[in-house]
Amino acid sequence: MTQLHHLDAVAQASALRSREVSSVELVQHHLDRIDRHADDLGAFITVTAELALEKAAEADRHLAAGTAPAFAGVPTAFKDLTPTAGTPTSMGSVFLREFDPPANAHVVDLMQQTGFISLGKTNTPEFGLSSYTDNDLVGPARTPWDTSRNAGGSSGGAAAAVAAGLIPLAQGSDGGGSIRIPASACGIFGFKPSRGRVSAGPLGSDWSGLAGDGPLARSVRDAAALLDAIAHPMPGDVRPLPDPPVPYSQWVDRPPGPMRIARWSATHLEGIAPGPDAIAAWESASALLESLGHEVIDIANPFPQALEPQFNVIWSSGIAAAALPPDADALLRPNTRYWRERGRAASAVDLSRALQFLELTTRQVISDLQSYDAFLTPTLALPPQPVEWFNESGDPATDHHRELLFTPYTALYNMTGQPAASLPLHWSAENLPIGIMLATLPGQDGPLFSLSAQVEAAAPWYERRPPGFA
Template sequence: MRNAPLGALETAAALRRGEIDVRELAADSLDAARGVGAEVGAFAHVLEELTREQARTAAEGIEDARRGGTLDELGQRSPLWGVPMPIKDLTQVAGQPFEAGSMALRGNIATVTDGVAQRLLDAGTLTVGKTSTPEFGMPCYTEPATGAPARTPWDLRRTAGGSSGGAAAAVASGVVPIAHGSDGGGSVRIPAACCGIVGIKPSRGVVSPGPYSTEGMGLATDGVLSRSVRDAAVGLDLIAGPRDGDFMPRPRPPMSYLDSVGRAPGPLRIGVLLEPLAAKTDVHPAALRGVERAIELLHGLGHVTTPIPAPFTPQEWAAFMPLWSVGAASIPLEAQQEGELLELTRWLREQGQGYSGVDLAQALSGVQAIARRTGEAFSAYDVVLTPTLSGPPAFPGELQLPGGADDFGAQCAFTPWTSSWNMIGNAAMSVPLHREEIDGTELPFGIQLGGTRPGEEALLLALAAQLEELDPWPLVREPSAA
């Protein structure tokens, strides 16, 4: 493990103080993306021309602020001005590649910039590149048809998770301090756990999908991956906020997420949920020991923990399936593109095309019923604690199985908690609290902090910051072939 480079907020402060030149930082980040980033499969596309142009603009902004004596104002207005923050290749940036990990979109160039990406560009961040994602972000591993697979730097034989696997690998290996991701069933939290970093999925409606996307099934939202809780908070500050026409907007809180990190919560009532929700599966003892480690820390902080049962069964969780597969079936593709899809995507689309409008309506009602029942079951608690994953970062062959049904089943067994927070729509985050040696290699194990009510991002961030202060985790991992 090498010395950790600066975090996102630390980098921004060093840029404003003149200790780092943003053009040199851009060059170093591009070199790292092509070097270490390539080792871990972090990037679908390295965007050199765009990044160097952004660095020139950022340098001019810093110089103008220095001459005008407004550096503090720049930091308050754009706290990550000049900081590398790549964008996942499920999100469009006009004039740049947008392939979504699929041969069906090979060579495609985006004609518009999605709203969340525009917010990052307007904040003065350096894009560096589009991070790797599996085909259309469907699986919980990142094995794109268009490029190299994403691997955790803790063990290059194992997956970085998905679908924000490239983003997590870039952050964990030290290429960038922070990255954009998106999460429709755990796609920020799963790779965060696999790579030993922080990942937060905000509540439904916190980050607008507009102006070019819609809420769809209400499962997916944009999120942030970083090495520290404070960086995750400031990243969420950059992308959060409603837009005109949102179907389910949630207004920004009066206090920034970054400021909320410094406000100690508590004492909190924390439910501990160890029973898998999406599948009947064994849970690795190390994953359970990660929760035990969290419980000990939480008790030391004055919080109260209580074991709680699962609010629904894996069979009832299956109400999620039509929403996921109909979402896959609704991706607009031409007939000739269908033959270029990977097996899992084809299977999901076939499943989705087999459901009627009545089936979809019943699935939506079923998910809402589960969400209501879960909300009632969680109402006595402020936070729910689970393992993030059922085991260590998986070998790709354990998840990417022949046959779409077997592949999907293996994914559910690996990620039996994360998707439930997409169904209920509350915030959730993975915190890299635990590590253990498995078969001679040290590997990370995340714990998940799940909100029990909508809009509790600030609470989760503040609690995670308490854990980070008491039991800090390694920040950067040198890629290891184990």
């Protein structure tokens, strides 16, 4: 018999509707796996077992009565940056260990309305600032493919939990790669939607246009189903996109047709280059796309290096403006203090100039790319790295440079607002997952799902599971 955690969320929902399994059984099965594996992975900051089982019993009653929504009784979890009323939302910080938000994020309400049941809050770095997941609450999140290596960040706990079968899918957020980075490091599918596709409200802010929520999943169809649940404009949104005319779940079943796919592997940063594993994954993906009838065209990296310092002004200004009391700095990690100090050094003129530079520069890049349908790069320049690699120097500036060595590609699509996905198409000789990144033009989330599903069908990854977590 197939193990329950081997089913993706769509299959779990089907099994629940046919009464092959109850939600209580399904939720308990995943809670048992969390008990067995979560400490080794650092996947969760908070587990809400009692509440989850109460919600599961309620889902079973609705399923029996025929009044259940599509994903009633299916387990999931929320990133600990995402406000969840009644459950601590620490944002990965000791300072906010007991913080109970006054309201849910819209994504929480929307997923619960679709029937998903949260098993808790997944691990994240302090305030989501880094491309690796570590904090002073529960420590690092680790990829289940090699638990000596970091799961990536900032949705590292979510990605590790999904990859190890602790939950079938999860919500993540992405302001500089924070969905796609851990998706690559954990060997799963991660999708960053177009800017404005998912509401940041009611408590979150999209002031910079960089960050947004999206799915982490083992199958493309699960990711599409989750985005269908949360991609709805809400009152007061600053950059709302309308409900898609065609559900993303339907795009998964649509052949994409021949596409012109531009590819590049060079980074936009001087002195930073992809390693051999990243190049091997990128070349293999290029050949696969060509075999599927797409035209793959080499172009120079269209993004200028001048974006990096301006991005850093915006990134640091956000955390510098966080409403924390003066004595909070003593409790913050060195990486967080580093970014707050950089942000405090920037003036309002610096921030305005940076925002305008990003807007004007990325507008030109998007204009120049209009003749292409999609874009292919490595997701990361390096494989998952040892846990200690990111901050062993003790110097946050050196640590930041190592993050650039690790992830020089992902933040560019946060600047442009394009949809982008990491696909687990390659494994290194050491059996470490190496993702490749596909993106489309802004607003073209549906075609990106079609292309991703076509690639998944041609080179299936779902049955490949990390040893020790099968």
